[in-house]
Amino acid sequence: MTTSRASELVPVLEQEIVTGELKPGTRLDETLLAERFGVSRTPVREALTHLAAAGLVVIRPRRGAIVATISIRDLMNMFEVMANLEGVCARLAARRITPEERPALKAAFEACDALVGTDRYDDYYEGNLTLHNLIYQASHNAYLEKQTRELRRRLSPHRRLQVRIPGRLIKSSEEHGAIVRAILDGNSDLAERLTRDHVTIQGERFTDFLSTLPPHYVQASA
Amino acid sequence: MTTSRASELVPVLEQEIVTGELKPGTRLDETLLAERFGVSRTPVREALTHLAAAGLVVIRPRRGAIVATISIRDLMNMFEVMANLEGVCARLAARRITPEERPALKAAFEACDALVGTDRYDDYYEGNLTLHNLIYQASHNAYLEKQTRELRRRLSPHRRLQVRIPGRLIKSSEEHGAIVRAILDGNSDLAERLTRDHVTIQGERFTDFLSTLPPHYVQASA
DNA sequence: TAATTAATTCTTGTATACAAGAAAACTCGT
């Protein structure tokens, strides 16, 4: 962001944290990172403060930086906000989607839907992301779009934990279809409600979700 | 956040930016700030990157930091998100407010309402803030609360621009009353809708708002 | 032997020095 070298480190570390390569709780030694990237500690520190501001790492005074650990409560809270942000995106999209954006949205849904029933989970994940991003974009609120993408990105390592329940994809795609239809119909209230429910983790799905949580989620909040 | 000295600078600068003491577009010279606070440039830089992450300042590579300028479009977008976040807070508050929180909410509203008709605008502003914060808190979603407060804080310098239209306070307090009632009644849908509309700048109010904007808002986004 | 305390080591936080790029000022030419 700020500096030349530091700005190169941020996305690398971010990626490693988001993908789970760097696990929550891992100590981030400034000197080690400096050596690894071939720079001094200064840009490393700047990168770390940046990541701390984004909530990806926690810096405890005089005690160094660690990859942020998220408690179950935090995670639930964030998912709840996520569901609502996406809901707002869908609502605004239903009101503001442009003629040019309409076919793109439809195409993204169909591409995604075509993968249901196959074992191409990663492709589905990818297509799903595209679809959601298109909805954010169609809200025509750049700030909302940015916030929503950021939160989604931050939740992504935890989202991956959601098990591949048989039939989940079918239901997910059905929900997508309903959402896309509501947006294209200009039914903003419905689009919002459907999206909220789609993203929200509730009922049996939530139990499944909790049961897949690795041990480190039991800790207190970061 | 990170460091001892740096963490002392952040709230000071933040306050000055938020209150408008440091106007959007103002250059923030590292050396000057370092001299002013009696520290070296290192903690100043750290404070600036932190503020940049919060969106309060913009750091252009090799060209220094300036207080962030916000375009009208950005401002509208942020207010729109704000309205929705507050709406979600109210909805969740209606579902989750505890017996202990109920009288506090009622009291906050009444304290605020008692100031209507007087010229104690600053006190009203204060009471209004307390009331809204109580609603955020009653959502029992710490992440949502934090995000909402942060956005409110970031919008506060611009919010102050809202002129004191005669009768505005009366209407505002009436709206507060309806919102508080909806929350206490557990009517989450109504609480959300009322809050959204309360915060949203629309119709004639929006025109009034736009007309009060100082020249620097005409610039492009930061 | 275990526990508490002291000392050492290691890591973070700050300052300063140096390098590189951008802005401003000055000079030269038309």
Place this chain on the structure above:
DNA sequence: ACGAGTTTTCTTGTATACAAGAATTAATTA
């Protein structure tokens, strides 16, 4: 006199050196 190009100055970005606090280890005592 005005504009383009060059030079100078100033500010930012990075590295390193130093200081201070935390953690670990060793030593001493009960």
